[in-house]
Amino acid sequence: MVRLLIVDDHVVVRSGLMMLLNGKNNIEVIGEASEGDEAIKKALELRPDVVLMDLSMPHGKDGLTATQELHELLPDIAILILTMHDDEEYLFRAIHAGASGYILKNAPHEDLLAAIASVASGNAYLTPSATRVLMSGYLDRVKNGDTPDTLALLSEREKEVLEWIAKGYSNKEIAEHLVISVKTVESHKSNLMEKLGLKSRPELVKYAMKKGLLHFE
Incomplete structure (x- = not known):
């Protein structure tokens, strides 16, 4: 059973994700949080296998900061970023913060289920557009003689x-x-x-x- 904590500042989004995910593909939603500090508190208390983390939460600690702190406190927990930001900057910052995966909110439900299963098993997951961004950015830097550190x-x-x-x-x-x-x-x-x-x-x-x-x- 994959124990899942959902973090998003919109109640409707959290409710929809719970209805979509709970009981599917061996997933059990064990908690929810509306911002980063609450997410960290819930994660320390509940010890989920996967945290499904939104990035933009304007009324509290943002998802990137929460991801970095959670990764330091509980490195065994996989953090899957679920966001609307199909943006290279957010992608690299999320990976640097310690996220195990990155998927867009408009991705098909099947892809989200696959992403959760992937990070729960210790693997990384990137949405196809994110993979293209990483490869393109890497190849551009190598071409310019600037291999990423x-x-x-x-x-x-x-x-x-x-x-x-x-x-x-x-x-x-x-x-x-x-x-x-x-x-x-x-x-x-x-x-x-x-x-x-x-x-x-x-x-x-x-x-x-x-x-x-x-x-x-």
Whole structure:
């Protein structure tokens, strides 16, 4: 069962999403929130598998800020952005904030169900137009000799975990150093591999060395 928290400032939208999603494709809607602070509070209380997050919530904390804070507090929770903004800037900011997926509000219902299933299983999901934006932007920068810095995709905590991995510490040792759980370390490691397109610990070590992240006292 995929436990889902819905975050949107419009009551009608939340109600419609609950009616559409609850009980479908093994989804259970366990809560709702109207703005970012409430979303964080509910997520800490209910521990959903997926948070379906709107970006524009003018009467409280916005979705991007809430996404970043939630990703830092609860890295095991997948955050799927559901928005009307088919815009490159919002897309990149959402990914940088730690979102696992990005889908538009005008997407077919089947696509939304597929997106929730995808991020719940630990994979990323991008709506087709978002994928085209990413590929187009990447190719343009490469063509101009400006390869995007993948470090910009990592949170500060992920960079910390990456540095400890590169120094040869085990997950348990990293957890003790950073005063977090082993499960959280493993989640950060998984996020690192997904964001950087790497598949093993040795690849993470090589990447850290290449980026100059190894700092020995």
